[in-house]
Amino acid sequence: MDPKDKAEIRKEALRAIHRWVPLEEQKQRKLRSKERRANAPRKRPRKREWGTEDEEDGFEPVSSRPGTESKRARQVEVAGEVSFGAGRVALIVGVQRGRVRVMVDGEELEASLSQELARTQQSSIAVGDFVELDEEGEGARVIAVRARRSSLARPDPANADRERVLAANIDLAVVVLSVVSPPLRPALIDRFLVALDYGGVSPVLCVNKVDLLGDESERDRVLEILAPYRELGIPCFLTSAESGEGVADLRSVLASKTCVFTGHSGVGKSSLLNALDPSVSRDTGGVREGDGKGRHTTTSSALRVMATGARLIDTPGIRTFGLWKLDAEGLRRSFREFEDFRGSCRFRDCTHVHEPGCAVVEASRSGAIAPSRYAAYRRLLGEL
Numbered sequence: 178m179d180p181k182d183k184a185e186i187r188k189e190a191l192r193a194i195h196r197w198v199p200l201e202e203q204k205q206r207k208l209r210s211k212e213r214r215a216n217a218p219r220k221r222p223r224k225r226e227w228g229t230e231d232e233e234d235g236f237e238p239v240s241s242r243p244g245t246e247s248k249r250a251r252q253v254e255v256a257g258e259v260s261f262g263a264g265r266v267a268l269i270v271g272v273q274r275g276r277v278r279v280m281v282d283g284e285e286l287e288a289s290l291s292q293e294l295a296r297t298q299q300s301s302i303a304v305g306d307f308v309e310l311d312e313e314g315e316g317a318r319v320i321a322v323r324a325r326r327s328s329l330a331r332p333d334p335a336n337a338d339r340e341r342v343l344a345a346n347i348d349l350a351v352v353v354l355s356v357v358s359p360p361l362r363p364a365l366i367d368r369f370l371v372a373l374d375y376g377g378v379s380p381v382l383c384v385n386k387v388d389l390l391g392d393e394s395e396r397d398r399v400l401e402i403l404a405p406y407r408e409l410g411i412p413c414f415l416t417s418a419e420s421g422e423g424v425a426d427l428r429s430v431l432a433s434k435t436c437v438f439t440g441h442s443g444v445g446k447s448s449l450l451n452a453l454d455p456s457v458s459r460d461t462g463g464v465r466e467g468d469g470k471g472r473h474t475t476t477s478s479a480l481r482v483m484a485t486g487a488r489l490i491d492t493p494g495i496r497t498f499g500l501w502k503l504d505a506e507g508l509r510r511s512f513r514e515f516e517d518f519r520g521s522c523r524f525r526d527c528t529h530v531h532e533p534g535c536a537v538v539e540a541s542r543s544g545a546i547a548p549s550r551y552a553a554y555r556r557l558l559g560e561l
């Protein structure tokens with residue numbers, strides 16, 4: 178064996194000792210990765226020419242936190258002493274300070290929040306939550322929140338220790354981007370996929386405003402950007418809320434699901450909701466002349482039930498998307514294409530950065546892993 182490699186192995190062994198994890202945690206990790214592998218779509222790595230995108234995404238740093246627990250098991254326990262079953266169960270369709278709009282037995286009404294819930298409402302109550310109402314006194318009051326099966330959350334920009342839940346109990350998140358005004362920023366996609374994976378939510382990518390594309394080559398460029406995500410089995414749509422292109426296809430994947438629409442301001446989230454179901458009637462706004470940025474027209478999340486039964490959640494455009502409670506291992510897990518190479522790296526706990534014999538680095542060089550995705554991994558890892 179090359180003495181250099183030997184020295185490297187010795188160094189790695191020493192590092193491993195410093196990184197020693199208790200047996201129980203190791204078992205848990207193994208189980209989690211096994212579960213993930215079983216769920217990941219099978220595919221053979223294929224060589225391909227990828228367009229690389231070295232775009233500044235300008236987002237706030239990912240918050241680094243140890244001890245990321247399994248997202249699917251993450252449940253919110255609030256107002257715990259009140260048991261479910263006493264009052265009517267309602268669905269939250271809108272949240273204001275200290276108050277919520279709920280849908281219960283087919284009608285919409287306003288409800289206040291119990292003191293405990295009002296104090297923690299940014300993390301404890303979100304559009305899409307199922308709650309229990311106390312209707313004994315004057316007006317309805319929310320007294321308990323059911324455990325969530327999934328959520329989309331990010332750190333509170335004002336307090337990184339606090340979680341801000343954007344929507345709860347969602348089946349699908351439609352990440353909306355636009356081809357121009359505002360311009361397409363692929364870096365946002367990778368960041369979103371990590372957050373959605375952590376929240377246990379399936380993603381759909383929707384590139385809107387395709388009516389503004391010039392010639393075929395511009396469309397090809399968009400398809401090229403989407404290619405790595407299609408390979409991952411993520412449904413991708415090209416839409417125009419203006420001309421209606423792609424809207425029927427998008428509608429068909431949303432049927433009977435709870436879907437949150439998210440993305441930068443001005444990309445056309447509200448316009449798309451209106452195109453999907455005119456009865457939704459959400460306010461839409463223009464984009465700024467100079468830089469094509471949105472005007473933050475939608476200011477709070479709202480859930481609408483479509484005629485098809487799909488529940489669509491419109492959210493305000495986001496400027497930043499810090500990732501919540503993410504550690505390096507969690508980040509690696511959310512890059513699903515890396516799983517195909519698990520066990521092929523020379524070191525079992527390879528970080529896929531500097532180690533010799535790294536199968537992931539090799540795969541990104543050969544094109545089996547899209548170089549743009551590997552670059553995204555390095556970028557996000559660098560923020561931890």
Ligand SMILES: Nc1nc2c(ncn2[C@@H]2O[C@H](COP(=O)(O)OP(=O)(O)OP(=O)(O)O)[C@@H](O)[C@H]2O)c(=O)[nH]1
Binds near residue numbers: 443476
């Ligand atoms: N040409 C074109 N314009 C669109 C399309 N979709 C939306 N727009 C326009 O883009 C602008 C912003 O649309 P909105 O639907 O308000 O965007 P949004 O994502 O909801 O923005 P926020 O609520 O600020 O987050 C409006 O002027 C829309 O008319 C589209 O498919 N094609």
Ligand SMILES: [Mg+2]
Binds near residue numbers: 474475492494
């Ligand atoms: Mg909007």
Ligand SMILES: [Zn+2]
Binds near residue numbers: 529537
């Ligand atoms: Zn590796």
